[in-house]
Amino acid sequence: MIFCHATQDDVAAIKGILTLFGRASGLRVNYAKSSATILHGKPATAEMITQLGCPVVELPITYLGIPLTLRRPSAAQLQPLVDSVAARLPTCKAWLMNKAGRLALVKSVLSAIPVHQLLAFTPPKKTLKQLEKIQRGFLWAGRAVANEGHCHVNWRHACRPVEYGGLGIRCLERAGLALRLRWMWLARTDTDRAWKGLDLQFSKEERALFFASTTMVLGDGRTTLFWDDRWINGQSVREIAPMLYQCIPKRRRKTRTVAEGLGGNTWARDIQGTLRIHEIGQYLMLWQALQHRPLSDEPDRLLWRWTAS
Incomplete structure (x- = not known):
């Protein structure tokens, strides 16, 4: 997949590079099997794209099994x-299979197919209900659709772990939420990722669950976010001083590290707006909590509160 600006020079440069690559390697591009998609452009841009020799396809397109x-x-x-x-x-x-065999098929096959999409985005509620309907129908009746009379147990109960009285079937909604948290975890712990530094978009629910599931062990303070991470005895500034936290611009919350904030008490200069009596009280409380917070030469460590699964 190649991205370029929708200009005459960029399109000509892309085709020239692909031509040189084909001459050098012998791997020539089949333009008939390729396609071009315009993300943001004028209708006249489509005519300019045709010089590539490949058809113009409108969004959405499928790439590696994911609709873009x-x-x-x-x-x-x-x-x-x-x-x-x-x-x-x-x-x-299929209805001749016993329930143990159908349960194994649901857990190993039907629940595994959507995992690739659940990693990338949150499917609509309608799609999740359709997938669960297929799983429920096959488990209880051996077909794609089952009436309520065939369902022996509420599906939420069936999706509980075995030790809690369920059947251990993966709940697609909760599994997708957990899978997408992995992107936030890797963005904070693995700096070698090619997409490190991109502004990945997450929902409020995903960010809230990640916030509740992680704590920071303070080291040199270079990677810990001063305003957002839980680094003060397992708590964050948002929890200690929620009203004062609202006085901090969003851009400061995302960029200010602990090392920068503690240096010369720079964090106090991030506060903007008029401070009322409640904000002043929380400011003094935070000031006292930050006293005697020495930094070390060790890197910061992000801890996951739950199990790896």
Whole structure:
């Protein structure tokens, strides 16, 4: 996948580079099997793209099994995912399988197919309900759809772990939420990732769960965020001084590290706006909590409160 500006010079440069690459390696580009998509451009841009010799395709497009679009994928765009799960159901007398065999198929096959999409984005509620409907119908009745009379246990109870009285079936909504937290974890712990530094977008629910699941062990303070991370005895400034936290600009919250904030008490200069009596009281409380917070030469460590699964 190649990104370029929708200009005459950039399009000509891309085609020239691909031509030189083909001459040097012998791997020539098949433009008939390639496509070009305009993200932001005028209608006249499509005519300029045609000089590449490949068809122009509108969004959404599929790349590595993921529908790419400028907005969140709709239920209609994710219908192929639902169809692929339904296509994996046994077609020959599936109702003759015992429930243990159907349960194993649901847990190992039907629950595993959506994982690739759940890693990348949050599917609409309608798509999740359709996927769960297929799993529920096959487990209880051996087909894609089951009436309420066939369902022996509430599906939420069936998705509980075995030790809590459930069947251990993966809840797609909660599994997707946990999978997407991994991107936030890697962004903070693995600096060698190619996408390190990109402004990845996460929902409020995902950020809240990640905040509740992690704490920071303070070292040199270079990677710990002063205003957002939980580094003060397992608490964050947001928890200690919530009203004072609202006086901090969002750009400061995302960039100010502990090392910068403690140096010369720079954190106090991040506060903007008029401070009332409650903000002043929380300011004094925070000032006292920050006393005797020495930094070390060791790097900061982000801790996960739960198990690896």
